[in-house]
Amino acid sequence: MNPSIEREGFSERLQQALRNAEYSPDSPTQLAREFNIRFEGRPITVHAARKWLVGEAIPTQEKLRTLAQWLGVPAEWLRFGGNEMQPTADPTGAPSRFESADVKLIADLQRLDEHHQSIAREILRMLVRINRKK
Secondary structure, three states, rough: OOOHHHHHHHHHHHHHHHHHHOOOOOHHHHHHHHHHHHHHOOOHHHHHHHHHOOOOOOEEEEEHHHHHHHHHHOHHHHOOOOOOOOOOOOOOOOOOOOOOOHHHHHHHHHHHHHHHHHHHHHHHHHHHHHHHOO
16 A cells, blocks of 8 residues: 555544544644653654644554544554444443543552552442442
8 A cells, every 4th residue: 555645544544533533633733742641662753743734654553543533543444444443342341541630640640659559449449339229
């Protein structure tokens, strides 16, 4: 397949996934910010995000997996297209993508010392148990 056509197809699928997840497909700044919150590797630049959105580049496999997980789509579909997009499902029933506030909460939890992390986890477990009883 022609590399130019592959990049354009990826760009279209990325924009569709962003719209479906209620993000702007026209904002490389938002894409870079939201991606970098979730990606554990070296952050991407706004310029790199723009290249993904306009079909000038395709991210590495590691970045592609992060994008797919964030946007709740299969990485294979995002990269290659094909069958209709199906949201990814977690066997535990947990959401397949996290909102920015969720990611920031996890990052905050990781910044706590071990003792305070343990306390925060126990509080969350108690809240989940209380919520199940309703």
